[in-house]
Structures are given as structure tokens and as C-alpha cells.
Amino acid sequence: MADWRPSLIVSDIDGTLLGSDEVISDTTLAELGRWAEAGVPLLLATGRPPRWMLGIREQLGSGLAVCCNGAVLLDLESFTVLEEHPVTTDVLREVTGELRRREPDTWFAVEYGDQFRHEPIYQPRWDVDAPGVSLATLEEMVAQPVAKLLARHEHLPREQFVEMVAEVVGDAATVTNSSTDALAEISARGVTKATGLARVAAERGLGPADVVYFGDMPNDLAAFDWVRQGGGRAVAMANAHPDVLAAATDVTDAHTADGVAVFLASLPR
Known part of the structure; x- marks a missing residue:
């Protein structure tokens, strides 16, 4: 070459x-x-x-x-x-429900448009007080399609947590990771x-x-x-x-x- x-x-x-x-x-x-x-x-x-x-x-x-x-x-x-190419509400409800059942201390946030919404217990690392950042319940977050669903765990090792998320999500969505934290990034299938x-x-x-x-x-x-x-x-x-x-x-x-x-x-x- x-x-x-x-x-x-x-x-x-x-x-x-x-x-x-x-x-x-x-x-x-x-x-x-x-x-x-x-x-x-x-x-x-x-x-x-x-x-x-x-x-x-x-x-x-x-x-x-x-x-x-x-x-x-x-x-x-x-x-x-x-x-x-957003994650649909049906998939959001299915994925978050299964993850919460498998690992109750998994906390969620979503990205869509210029908005970032997260559960009160979710601990964002950046933009804590930035415009467009707000608190929401999980029910509120999964009520509309989102560009990206974020799942975070404060205690499990990164690789272990991301592997668990991928196993639970299966082919319903796409799971990846770009952080040193136990943070799984979930996009629409494919x-x-x-x-x-x-x-x-x-x-x-x-x-x-x-x-x-x-x-x-x-x-x-x-x-x-x-x-x-x-x-x-x-x-x-x-x-x-x-x-x-x-x-x-x-x-x-x-x-x-x-x-x-x-x-x-x-x-x-």
C-alpha cells in the first residue's frame, strides 16, 4: 500500500x-x-x-x-x-426494563436533539448544569425516541458491565462503549x-x-x-x-x- x-x-x-x-x-x-x-x-x-x-x-x-x-x-x-436514526420507544422500554431487572443499580440517561435527560440518581460526569440538561424519571425518558440511551453503573468494572448490557440487550439495539467508566452507550439496532x-x-x-x-x-x-x-x-x-x-x-x-x-x-x- x-x-x-x-x-x-x-x-x-x-x-x-x-x-x-x-x-x-x-x-x-x-x-x-x-x-x-x-x-x-x-x-x-x-x-x-x-x-x-x-x-x-x-x-x-x-x-x-x-x-x-x-x-x-x-x-x-x-x-x-x-x-x-433513533431508538424507538418500544425498544427503550424493553431494554431499560430488562436491564433494571437484571441489575437494579443501573441508572439511565438519554440524548435527543439538544437535550440530555437523566434520572436523579444518575451521576453525569460533564455538563451537570449546562443548558438542555434536566432531570427526568425513567418513564418520562422512554416516552419518545432518542438518539442514544446511556446506562451507567457506579460499582461494577467497565468491561463486566458493558458485557452484561450487551447480553441483556441482544439484537434489540446496538451496544458500545467509549468511556473508561462503566457506561454503556445504546443506539438503534444496526x-x-x-x-x-x-x-x-x-x-x-x-x-x-x-x-x-x-x-x-x-x-x-x-x-x-x-x-x-x-x-x-x-x-x-x-x-x-x-x-x-x-x-x-x-x-x-x-x-x-x-x-x-x-x-x-x-x-x-
Whole structure:
């Protein structure tokens, strides 16, 4: 693949594109700019909801972002949601009911639109007092479709909890994880970063062989599989989760060392 070059750059955000200061470095912005001038755009693929994308928009100005692990396609420039693939109310009730029965100390939150609602006992790590954040009962939260259901446990180890959630959910929905906490992220059945990425690529007449994808956490694995199996490059950051490192075609420097820019600079333009 010595002469291989991408037609689409896709990157996760946290732990990948951003440094430890939550900023895209000047080095990375400059490298992305050079590729954009060569006709190769950037697509973001993140577990973040749209409400967490304003700071990214300020740094990039424009572009598309696959948000909520594939459930939402966001136009950064207009800050408009172009597509949504929500979890239905029937599935929400089924999944939350089964999880609560299996592990009573599982607490829930939901993302939809620009809103984040959580049970009073659920302990969010960020945006505790931000606009759009509110308390709700579980009954209220499952009364409408949502982009993402979050299940958290304060005492179980992360891997054990996420595996338990996946077992309970089965094929009713899609379970992933992008946190060091015991936090399971639940999307509609079949919805992943890979499905969101594939739709955007297809609209441009591109396939996995045209894509370089950068990621660091288990919620990137579906996209890694799609890219790798189709002949593209699935690039793990040096700081990535072990499962992501194992699934990668390539490994680059850590997010704190401009790993995305380092790898892109090594490719022919």
C-alpha cells in the first residue's frame, strides 16, 4: 500500500483528534488543510451528541459529523441535523426494563436533539448544569425516541458491565462503549459509526478502500472492521484501547503527539 492515498479522512474526536487540552492542534489543522486543498475532506465520527459539537465547529468552521455513534448526521457550518436514526420507544422500554431487572443499580440517561435527560440518581460526569440538561424519571425518558440511551453503573468494572448490557440487550439495539467508566452507550439496532460513515461515503461515490479512519475506543471498532475489510486504513492511536489496537491496520502516535497529522503526513498526496 506504498502508493495508497485516501479520498476521505474520517476521525474520532476525543482521544484521537483532540489533544489533552481539548483543542485540535495547529499542526493537525494545518495538515488537514493541506489535504482539503488536495480535495480530500474530513468527516468526524464521534459518540458526542450535537450539543457537544459547538467547540469543534469553532475550530473547523464547516464539515460533516456523524454523531451519537452513527445515529445523527450533523452539518457543522449550519449546525443542522441532516439525518436521525433513533431508538424507538418500544425498544427503550424493553431494554431499560430488562436491564433494571437484571441489575437494579443501573441508572439511565438519554440524548435527543439538544437535550440530555437523566434520572436523579444518575451521576453525569460533564455538563451537570449546562443548558438542555434536566432531570427526568425513567418513564418520562422512554416516552419518545432518542438518539442514544446511556446506562451507567457506579460499582461494577467497565468491561463486566458493558458485557452484561450487551447480553441483556441482544439484537434489540446496538451496544458500545467509549468511556473508561462503566457506561454503556445504546443506539438503534444496526446503528454504528460504520453505518453513518458508509452512508456519507456512498453519497460521495466512495467505499471503504477510499477511507482512512482514526480512532481509539471500542465505539470505533465497527468502523475499523468496515474500513479494514474493504481495503482501507484503520489507524489506532498509540493511546487506544487494546481491542482497537488489535483491530487496526496501522498504529500512529498518541493524540497528545499529533498522531493524526503524523500519519497523514506519511501518505502521498
